[in-house]
Amino acid sequence: MNAATPDIDDFTRPYWDAAAEGRMLIRRCGTCGRAHHYPREFCPHCWSEDTAWERASGRATLYTWSVVHRNDLPPFDARTPYTAAVVDLAEGPRMMTEIVECAEVDLRIGMELEVAFREEDGEGATVPVFRPAPRISGPARRSGA
Template identity: 75%
Template sequence: MGTEKLSTPRFDLPEVDAFTRPYWDAAAQARLLIRRCGACGSAHHYPREFCPRCWSEDVSWEEASGDATLYTWSVVHRNDLPPFGSRVPYVAAVVDLAEGPRMMTEVVDCEEGALRIGMPLRVTFREASEGVAVALFRPVDAVDTGACA
């Protein structure tokens, strides 16, 4: 009998399909894409093939500015799923993108005590595996000075 090597599942990697490929390709180039409705003009994120506001299928990709504000967060001190366990503690967050949509993400380069609702953030990217990057956010102060105020 042969043995089969089982790999540890990665819970931080996307399942890229034909529809989401533009999003992930842009992220690998450190660009954040959102979807915008041609019928009502609203932007949305996570990517969908229809507008969640008016249900129009007239939606297209648009590069986001990368600017956001912190809406809410939680500091995760324990997570047994790989590879998150090696990253604890980390800041799981929801941010308001400048274009309007809210996005679930992670805030990096900032001490927990310095986080504030409404704090200006800027997108950055972490390579999760070869060719796959995920959008994270850091305080604008950390982008400009290398430290969180």
């Protein structure tokens, strides 16, 4: 393992397996109903152990970011500059991640994002990253209507 990927254990294996398949999972509490991320065996809101995996939509909005120009830790040193970010998942939790496929000048707080997945070279883990969500245009308007 390197600094880019955490240890995969029996509890988090469903999260990492889903990411490798292009799906994002979060945990939801059966007691208070709130979702949370990073994966934990208890709810950080009410401390209940009644939590379960749930498929996340993969949608998020940008909360904050920082463009990193220098990082001496592999594999980040080869990726500079990169955009470290915190996003608000559509399900509620905040998540630390990386923004990809977006120029620094195009970043905006509140911009809509979608999850993408990146396989970490030689590490056997796939990590969720986020990119700008495609804009969906509304129905065409006809003049005179």
